[in-house]
Amino acid sequence: MDQKELREWEAKCIQEEPPACRAGCPLNVDARAFVLSMARGDLDAARAVLEKSMPLAAVTARLCEAPCEVYCIRKDLGGAIAVGGLERLCIRETSPKGKIPRLPARPRKVAVIGSGPSSLTVAFDLARKGHPISVYHLGEKPGGWLRGLDESILPQSVLDAELQRLGSLHVTFVAVPALDAALIEAHPADAVYVGQDDTIAPDLLDLLTPPDPETMALERPGWFTGGLAGREFRFISAVSQGREAAVSIDRFLQNASLTSSRVPLRDGRTDLFTQTFGIEPVERVVPSGQGGFTRDEAVREAGRCIDCQCLECVKHCVYLAEHGGYPKSYARRVFNNSAIVQGMRQANTFINSCSMCGQCETLCPNDFSMADMCLDARREMVNLNRMPPSAHWFALEEMRSAKDAQAALIRHAPGASASDAIFFPGCQLAGIRPEQTLRLYDRLLEIEPRTGIWLDCCAAPAHWAGRQEEFVAILSEMEKIWSGMGRPMVVTACSTCLKMFREHLPAFGAVSVWTLLSESGVQASSTGRPLALSDPCTSRHDAQTRDAVRSLLARLGQPLAELPMSGELTECCGFGGLMDNANPALARKVAQARVAQSEADFLTYCAMCREQLSRTGKPVLHILDLLFPETARPAQEPPAGISARRVNRRRLKDELLARHGLDRGPKEPWEDVRLVVSGEVAAMLEERRILEDDVRRVLFAASKGGRVLRHAGDGRIIAASRLGEVTFWVEYREGEDGYEILKAWSHRMRITGGDL
Amino acid sequence: MSLVFIPEDMDWVCEPCGERLQPGKVELTYLGNAFHVELPVCPKCGAVYIYEELALGRIHEVEQLLEDK
Ligand SMILES: [Zn+2]
Numbered sequence: 001m002d003q004k005e006l007r008e009w010e011a012k013c014i015q016e017e018p019p020a021c022r023a024g025c026p027l028n029v030d031a032r033a034f035v036l037s038m039a040r041g042d043l044d045a046a047r048a049v050l051e052k053s054m055p056l057a058a059v060t061a062r063l064c065e066a067p068c069e070v071y072c073i074r075k076d077l078g079g080a081i082a083v084g085g086l087e088r089l090c091i092r093e094t095s096p097k098g099k100i101p102r103l104p105a106r107p108r109k110v111a112v113i114g115s116g117p118s119s120l121t122v123a124f125d126l127a128r129k130g131h132p133i134s135v136y137h138l139g140e141k142p143g144g145w146l147r148g149l150d151e152s153i154l155p156q157s158v159l160d161a162e163l164q165r166l167g168s169l170h171v172t173f174v175a176v177p178a179l180d181a182a183l184i185e186a187h188p189a190d191a192v193y194v195g196q197d198d199t200i201a202p203d204l205l206d207l208l209t210p211p212d213p214e215t216m217a218l219e220r221p222g223w224f225t226g227g228l229a230g231r232e233f234r235f236i237s238a239v240s241q242g243r244e245a246a247v248s249i250d251r252f253l254q255n256a257s258l259t260s261s262r263v264p265l266r267d268g269r270t271d272l273f274t275q276t277f278g279i280e281p282v283e284r285v286v287p288s289g290q291g292g293f294t295r296d297e298a299v300r301e302a303g304r305c306i307d308c309q310c311l312e313c314v315k316h317c318v319y320l321a322e323h324g325g326y327p328k329s330y331a332r333r334v335f336n337n338s339a340i341v342q343g344m345r346q347a348n349t350f351i352n353s354c355s356m357c358g359q360c361e362t363l364c365p366n367d368f369s370m371a372d373m374c375l376d377a378r379r380e381m382v383n384l385n386r387m388p389p390s391a392h393w394f395a396l397e398e399m400r401s402a403k404d405a406q407a408a409l410i411r412h413a414p415g416a417s418a419s420d421a422i423f424f425p426g427c428q429l430a431g432i433r434p435e436q437t438l439r440l441y442d443r444l445l446e447i448e449p450r451t452g453i454w455l456d457c458c459a460a461p462a463h464w465a466g467r468q469e470e471f472v473a474i475l476s477e478m479e480k481i482w483s484g485m486g487r488p489m490v491v492t493a494c495s496t497c498l499k500m501f502r503e504h505l506p507a508f509g510a511v512s513v514w515t516l517l518s519e520s521g522v523q524a525s526s527t528g529r530p531l532a533l534s535d536p537c538t539s540r541h542d543a544q545t546r547d548a549v550r551s552l553l554a555r556l557g558q559p560l561a562e563l564p565m566s567g568e569l570t571e572c573c574g575f576g577g578l579m580d581n582a583n584p585a586l587a588r589k590v591a592q593a594r595v596a597q598s599e600a601d602f603l604t605y606c607a608m609c610r611e612q613l614s615r616t617g618k619p620v621l622h623i624l625d626l627l628f629p630e631t632a633r634p635a636q637e638p639p640a641g642i643s644a645r646r647v648n649r650r651r652l653k654d655e656l657l658a659r660h661g662l663d664r665g666p667k668e669p670w671e672d673v674r675l676v677v678s679g680e681v682a683a684m685l686e687e688r689r690i691l692e693d694d695v696r697r698v699l700f701a702a703s704k705g706g707r708v709l710r711h712a713g714d715g716r717i718i719a720a721s722r723l724g725e726v727t728f729w730v731e732y733r734e735g736e737d738g739y740e741i742l743k744a745w746s747h748r749m750r751i752t753g754g755d756l
Numbered sequence: 757m758s759l760v761f762i763p764e765d766m767d768w769v770c771e772p773c774g775e776r777l778q779p780g781k782v783e784l785t786y787l788g789n790a791f792h793v794e795l796p797v798c799p800k801c802g803a804v805y806i807y808e809e810l811a812l813g814r815i816h817e818v819e820q821l822l823e824d825k
Binding site for chain 2: 718
């Protein structure tokens with residue numbers, strides 16, 4: 001990912017856009033943070049939010065007309081949050097937070113004519129930046145019309161204290177008899193501000209042309225104004241104009257452009273999306289007394305805040321929630337990971353954990369696709385030879401094994417010399433439900449006798465792993481094989497295969513077996529009890545298949561339990577994108593979260609979903625259990641597991657070949673090594689991703705004169721073999737019924753000169 | 757990666773050598789990095805024993821670190 005791509009990804013995620021209230025504040029006060037602090041009862045933190053953005057917060061918070069409330073998303077759900085009322089309570093109940101920091105002194109002077117709110121804002125903002133300021137005011141004390149306010153609104157002592165704080169920032173107050181033209185002409189300042197929210201003499205007003213509305217600059221260089229008549233809000237609009245003028249004056253004094261890369265006022269405009277569906281209306285809290293909210297009332301009122309966030313994707317995705325951020329921050333993580341020259345690439349596992357299920361893209365108002373971002377990143381890692389070798393190793397090995405001579409097969413139907421269609425069950429259905437795969441094939445032969453069979457893997461693991469070169473090579477090989485069969489229509493029972501073929505081998509004209517079955521009738525019956533139908537994530541954009549499955553189920557009379565995240569919004573089982581390989585613990589969590597969404601037993605039409613979801617202990621049926629009741633497996637049946645899948649694929653191939661009077665040819669020499677594996681050891685092997693086939697190969701090598709270790713005390717034996725990139729160790733005893741396996745472990749590190 | 761990794765139970769005999777394992781110097785490599793460590797080896801043929809706890813513990817850790825480097 002380069003800088004430009006990072007910017008493009010970042011721009012798609014709107015989570016960092018301001019909430020409507022903040023966008024509606026001319027001072028850019030983070031009203032959401034303020035209200036949330038109030039809701040927690042942390043008034044000091046709330047005040048700190050106000051002081052961060054407000055000039056003279058003790059005055060501003062008391063008089064602010066709260067234009068933000070107009071934009072509040074709560075407005076139609078019980079009424080906007082009473083931000084103005086909360087500000088007043090907060091400022092009353094807390095004290096100022098120490099000294100206001102001032103930047104190093106600067107040489108050029110500023111004269112401020114008038115001492116209304118806009119003028120005081122200019123003085124405050126510029127004094128903090130180190131400019132020496134003189135404020136010219138009428139009357140005994142500065143403040144203009146603020147001096148005429150009732151004590152209940154603005155106590156004069158509060159105003160005095162705030163002006164004293166201004167004084168500590170090197171603001172000098174000068175009482176003058178008139179704010180007139182003579183005053184401005186006599187003053188030696190480098191810049192002048194005229195605050196029209198005070199009593200300006202007519203001769204000076206005559207000199208003022210209408211200012212530039214964005215910069216508040218007058219025609220005469222160095223002259224600025226604000227606090228104009230006709231403002232929407234008497235107080236806060238004046239403060240806003242003062243602030244904009246102060247920005248301009250600061251730029252003017254530094255000889256910088258007044259306009260370049262200036263952030264315009266948002267007037268409530270924001271791209272932040274906030275979902276309000278499901279948010280119950282709550283009425284505004286009405287202050288019990290005359291003087292506004294009590295502390296308790298304020299906390300309750302603040303508690304109505306929706307805490308506007310987008311997080312549409314994060315709310316539904318265990319993976320996105322797990323890593324504590326949101327797509328925009330994740331884009332930076334991916335970028336940093338790729339930019340690292342030396343040191344740890346901390347985001348490797350993060351990048352490899354995305355299931356690429358596409359739910360985020362469907363939920364996102366801007367179609368941010370974590371799948372695309374992570375796939376690009378994985379491809380880059382592979383190309384730069386930075387992909388951790390273990391990240392996708394197991395799935396790639398499984399893919400290669402499903403494609404090897406022991407498992408792969410392509411044949412016309414027995415007795416046929418050509419195929420109009422070819423059944424591609426998918427390597428996982430073949431591995432997990434071999435008998436049902438055969439039964440399904442038989443049904444397809446009834447519908448279309450010239451249906452061939454193709455046992456293979458669609459290469460999705462290579463695609464997900466970012467191994468583009470390998471993926472393309474496999475696809476082109478598959479296209480050749482398929483052409484050799486006379487280019488039959490490909491019928492698949494796996495949504496992933498279907499997606500892969502449609503996207504990468506469109507010539508296949510691939511269709512779902514469920515669509516085919518729904519068109520030709522079924523004889524089966526329902527379980528009677530409602531089942532939660534979990535669509536595989538690879539069917540997200542395949543409404544045709546999803547509808548076909550539902551119509552099949554309707555014809556069986558199978559009632560369905562509600563499962564909110566279904567159809568286009570469906571969730572991954574934890575296998576997609578090879579999440580289960582790179583981050584097995586997270587994949588377990590994803591599956592747990594999925595099955596927790598319904599009390600009902602689950603039903604799916606993806607073999608891998610059946611495998612992954614049933615690992616949680618949840619009863620899960622495959623649709624074939626309903627369609628062919630004579631082959632049904634109980635919903636409670638545990639998953640097949642990694643070892644059985646390998647054996648099942650070989651057996652399925654044997655059975656299909658037997659129909660042609662053929663056999664598989666020479667078996668692997670280790671294939672019939674007999675193992676005795678307890679349930680406990682089987683679970684250990686599964687968790688450590690060690691196949692019984694691996695164990696067989698190690699033991700076969702040992703039996704052929706390999707070196708072993710024998711325990712001098714109890715006779716246990718240890719054997720080891722390097723199989724590809726991994727060294728496998730097996731601890732066992734020799735028994736009557738075969739090898740009794742006690743333990744197995746593996747590592748990738750090599751021993752110079754060999755292992756055992 | 758350092759240094760000496762010897763399991764509690766060293767009561768293992770190499771077959772067919774018939775020799776009891778003893779601590780010995782071994783070189784381990786992964787992704788172009790080499791480590792010199794002391795592991796149980798057969799004094800006669802030099803066969804090395806990587807015991808379960810070592811494989812799943814320290815070796816796995818170092819493999820992961822090197823893969824992310
Ligand atoms: Zn030996």
